[in-house]
Amino acid sequence: MPEAAVIAGPFTDMVGKLTAFNKALTTKTTIAQTPKELVWALNKAKLYRYIPVVPKEKRHPVPLLLVFALMSRPYILDLRPGHSFVEYMVNSGYDLYLLDWGVPGPEDKNLKFDDYCLDYLPRAIRKMKSVSGVEEFSMLGWCIGAILSTIYSCLRPDDGLRNLILLTAPLDFSNKENITFARWTDERYFDIDKLLAAFGNMPGEMIDYGARALKPVENYIVNYLKLWDNIENPQVIEAWQAMNTWVTDNIPMTGGTFRQLIVDLYRNDRLMRGEMMIRGERVDLSRLRANLLTVIAEGDHITPPCQSKAILSKVGSKDKELFSVPGGHIGIMAGSGANKRTWPKVDSWLAGRSK
Amino acid sequence: MSDEQAANGKPPDPVEAFRDLRDNYLDAWAKAMVQTVNTDAYARTTGTVLDTYLSASSPFREAVEKAMLRVLEQLSMPSRADFVALADRVTNIEMHLDDMDAKLDRIEKLLTKPATASSSRNPRSTVPSHQKKQKAKGAK
Numbered sequence: 001m002p003e004a005a006v007i008a009g010p011f012t013d014m015v016g017k018l019t020a021f022n023k024a025l026t027t028k029t030t031i032a033q034t035p036k037e038l039v040w041a042l043n044k045a046k047l048y049r050y051i052p053v054v055p056k057e058k059r060h061p062v063p064l065l066l067v068f069a070l071m072s073r074p075y076i077l078d079l080r081p082g083h084s085f086v087e088y089m090v091n092s093g094y095d096l097y098l099l100d101w102g103v104p105g106p107e108d109k110n111l112k113f114d115d116y117c118l119d120y121l122p123r124a125i126r127k128m129k130s131v132s133g134v135e136e137f138s139m140l141g142w143c144i145g146a147i148l149s150t151i152y153s154c155l156r157p158d159d160g161l162r163n164l165i166l167l168t169a170p171l172d173f174s175n176k177e178n179i180t181f182a183r184w185t186d187e188r189y190f191d192i193d194k195l196l197a198a199f200g201n202m203p204g205e206m207i208d209y210g211a212r213a214l215k216p217v218e219n220y221i222v223n224y225l226k227l228w229d230n231i232e233n234p235q236v237i238e239a240w241q242a243m244n245t246w247v248t249d250n251i252p253m254t255g256g257t258f259r260q261l262i263v264d265l266y267r268n269d270r271l272m273r274g275e276m277m278i279r280g281e282r283v284d285l286s287r288l289r290a291n292l293l294t295v296i297a298e299g300d301h302i303t304p305p306c307q308s309k310a311i312l313s314k315v316g317s318k319d320k321e322l323f324s325v326p327g328g329h330i331g332i333m334a335g336s337g338a339n340k341r342t343w344p345k346v347d348s349w350l351a352g353r354s355k
Numbered sequence: 356m357s358d359e360q361a362a363n364g365k366p367p368d369p370v371e372a373f374r375d376l377r378d379n380y381l382d383a384w385a386k387a388m389v390q391t392v393n394t395d396a397y398a399r400t401t402g403t404v405l406d407t408y409l410s411a412s413s414p415f416r417e418a419v420e421k422a423m424l425r426v427l428e429q430l431s432m433p434s435r436a437d438f439v440a441l442a443d444r445v446t447n448i449e450m451h452l453d454d455m456d457a458k459l460d461r462i463e464k465l466l467t468k469p470a471t472a473s474s475s476r477n478p479r480s481t482v483p484s485h486q487k488k489q490k491a492k493g494a495k
Binding site for chain 1: 374377381384385388389392393394395397398399401402403405406409410412413416435438439442443446449450453456457460
């Protein structure tokens with residue numbers, strides 16, 4: 001019998017590992033656990049206020065609005081307790097709001113940047129000001145959320161925006177050699193009219209494929225090998241599952257916005273050239289006067305650093321800063337080093353400007 | 356690695372060497388693939404694949420849509436277009452409600468300003484307007 005146990009031992013270990021691996025792959029974890037309340041809603045968009053934990057007299061008086069991308073869930077900002085930017089900022093004394101764009105349906109296929117920047121965002125900001133009882137605010141835009149924040153800031157410079165933080169902001173599309181998405185969506189290869197005629201909105205699965213295909217070996221192989229190598233480490237599994245839950249939770253982008261993103265920005269670089277029109281108004285970057293912090297990720301394949309630097313020379317802000325962080329597009333805010341590098345920087349920059 | 360393990364008094368792990376080899380290979384492959392996907396040839400290929408799929412599926416998709424529309428009509432049930440039109444109207448109503456909420460906020464602000472200005476004994480209220488509304492509702 002001891003011989004049988006010796007033979008069965010590795011087999012049992014392997015079965016245990018496979019079971020744990022399968023469980024990690026198929027289980028969704030509980031995320032976005034920081035307490036919040038709904039304060040405003042319009043169509044699919046919702047504005048949440050996080051319940052403050054710092055007494056009012058110790059809180060920063062200027063509220064902060066988080067604006068995330070349109071094609072991903074915003075709970076990446078509040079991934080899990082102890083590893084949450086939202087939790088970190090609430091504990092640091094910010095009156096924090098999150099604008100969740102929701103999941104667009106077929107009825108939203110004509111929504112454009114125009115609608116998001118001039119209907120949804122100003123209304124959500126009005127409500128935030130009303131709830132917080134102050135006229136000035138700070139805004140943090142990440143990825144496409146940074147495009148929306150920038151356009152809004154240029155079109156409505158007198159709305160009370162004091163501080164603007166742009167994270168991995170894809171604003172400059174002039175360097176097409178270094179932007180893989182620009183190459184893929186070139187009009188010679190990519191028929192956007194045919195795609196949107198078929199689907200209405202840009203399907204979330206296709207956006208996900210595009211993001212993963214930028215680094216195919218890392219995303220399709222190494223990611224799972226890392227899990228396998230650490231299958232007996234509960235902390236690694238917990239972190240992996242939380243990230244996997246977010247990565248696999250894809251949402252579509254409205255057809256109108258996707259068309260503008262490809263035609264106006266990726267193909268024609270209209271924002272940087274000062275030619276972008278939003279409901280008849282030209283988006284003039286020099287009208288952006290808020291204090292500006294631009295955060296770039298040095299290893300970003302989705303938004304290469306070259307896309308986020310040029311804005312500093314175009315805006316009218318007197319107080320502006322570029323902060324470069326090692327890491328990828330998502331890793332700089334949700335990776336294991338985020339709470340040592342990016343979050344403290346955002347906090348310290350904002351704290352001095354939120355008095 | 357094996358020297359390090361020997362120094363730590365641990366037995367050498369034969370899998371470790373294989374893992375290092377694997378990681379080095381994957382690293383080199385990953386770098387090559389990043390360069391490969393950022394080429395015109397890759398862009399042309401994916402574009403062709405997508406175009407072929409869209410062209411091939413289009414007749415089926417249109418036929419299914421037409422058939423479904425006829426079925427829904429026969430069953431006197433609303434179609435997707437009906438729901439889209441309804442959603443538009445609901446969003447429009449929501450926007451009007453939001454406009455009204457904004458106007459109410461402005462009126463409330465105007466009403467509370469003179470009151471606070473005339474009564475110098477009362478400190479300026481710091482309660483947000485939405486909380487005031489909730490309190491008022493509770494009083495009713």
